[in-house]
Amino acid sequence: MSDEQTGTARLPPRWVVRSAWSAHRGLYRSTGGRMGLRPAGRDKWGMMRLTTIGRRSGKERNVILGYFEDGDNLVTMAMNGWAPPEPAWWLNLQAQPDAVVETTDGERPVTGRAAEGEERERLWERWRQYDKDLDQYAARRPTETAVVVLEPR
Numbered sequence: 001m002s003d004e005q006t007g008t009a010r011l012p013p014r015w016v017v018r019s020a021w022s023a024h025r026g027l028y029r030s031t032g033g034r035m036g037l038r039p040a041g042r043d044k045w046g047m048m049r050l051t052t053i054g055r056r057s058g059k060e061r062n063v064i065l066g067y068f069e070d071g072d073n074l075v076t077m078a079m080n081g082w083a084p085p086e087p088a089w090w091l092n093l094q095a096q097p098d099a100v101v102e103t104t105d106g107e108r109p110v111t112g113r114a115a116e117g118e119e120r121e122r123l124w125e126r127w128r129q130y131d132k133d134l135d136q137y138a139a140r141r142p143t144e145t146a147v148v149v150l151e152p153r
Contacts, residue, residue, distance in 0.1 A: 025064060039104045040068045045130045048074065049102040050150075054088075055095035063089045067103075068126060070149070074101060074110065075123050078146040082137045090146060101150055110150040123147045 028036030028049065040046030045066040054061050067076045078090035093099060093112040101110050115123050124147055128134050138145050 025062070028064060036064060037102065037104050043130075045127075046103065048076075050076075050089060050093075051100040051102070052089050052092035053096045053099075055092045061089065061092055063087070065089075067150075068130070070123065070126070072152050074103075074150040075115070075126070076148045076150070077127065078114075078148055079138070079141070082140045084140075084142050086143075086146075090148065093148070098153065099150070109153045111153045112148055112150050115147040115149050119149075120147050123149070 025036075036047065037049060038044075038047045045068050047064055048067050049062055049064050051060050051062050053059070065076045067074045069075070078087050080087040080090075097111045097113060099110055099112055101108055114120075124134075127147070131137070
């Protein structure tokens with residue numbers, strides 16, 4: 001479905017997006033991590049839990065993100081539900097690139113960075129396989145959406 005005025009794919013209201021994020025984190029917490037994550041597959045992106053260090057607080061911050069695997073790396077996008085501001089987890093990761101990821105396979109230490117150039121284009125194209133409206137959603141943001149690579153450390 002597209003928004004006829006903007007020519008972009010339609011998104012739910014912001015309060016729905018934020019409520020869904022909150023409910024997802026609550027599900028993960030209330031089940032002790034037994035629910036809320038899923039492995040990435042050929043036809044479906046996975047869900048992982050990323051723990052960063054707050055750039056201001058110095059405290060651990062957790063978020064659940066979509067991802068796919070690219071060799072040993074995990075790839076996600078800093079999209080903030082397609083809202084204009086950069087997501088806090090991405091700002092934290094830029095300030096302190098070392099983080100921890102939890103997938104259905106367990107925890108692993110990673111270092112995060114933005115993909116650039118040909119690598120970004122290749123990884124963006126992979127995201128298009130999961131979401132046909134990706135470019136329309138990204139057009140809602142005033143800046144380019146970072147494709148984030150989480151490399152094992």
